[in-house]
Amino acid sequence: MNVGKRGEDVAAAYLEDQGWRVLDRNYRYERAEIDLVGFEPARDGAEEGGEIVIVEVKARTGHGFGRPEEAVTPEKQRHVARAATAYLHERQLEKAPVRFDVVSVLLEPGREPQVEHFRNAFEASR
Numbered sequence: 768m769n770v771g772k773r774g775e776d777v778a779a780a781y782l783e784d785q786g787w788r789v790l791d792r793n794y795r796y797e798r799a800e801i802d803l804v805g806f807e808p809a810r811d812g813a814e815e816g817g818e819i820v821i822v823e824v825k826a827r828t829g830h831g832f833g834r835p836e837e838a839v840t841p842e843k844q845r846h847v848a849r850a851a852t853a854y855l856h857e858r859q860l861e862k863a864p865v866r867f868d869v870v871s872v873l874l875e876p877g878r879e880p881q882v883e884h885f886r887n888a889f890e891a892s893r
Contacts, residue, residue, distance in 0.1 A: 771826055775824045782884075785807075787805045787806060796849065798846070804822070818866055819864065819865045821847060823839050823869050823888070825871050826872040826874055827873055829875060835871040835873060844867070868886050868887065869885040
């Protein structure tokens with residue numbers, strides 16, 4: 768299994784353990800891709816609410832090329848935002864509350880995966 772796929776599997780399991788529902792994986796629009804789309808329920812016991820979260824997953828096997836989250840460049844953010852716009856339109860969710868998160872997964876050989884979740888990692892106009 769390649770590093771990217773394994774990182775996405777680890778990230779999806781992590782988010783589900785946090786009470787999320789993973790709605791979609793690897794959504795493509797033109798040359799842009801969304802790794803994960805999740806729904807995070809409202810917090811603090813609220814019965815309604817929650818938001819759609821577009822998640823960019825970055826996985827690495829070491830720090831040789833920097834921390835995984837550092838690879839989410841402004842250009843990458845624009846690509847993800849463009850794909851998110853198409854995704855939301857296709858599913859008639861244009862008015863839903865949406866945010867963009869990054870999940871960083873470090874997959875060092877012989878160690879448990881290390882996951883960091885960056886909420887509201889970037890903004891994108893819709």
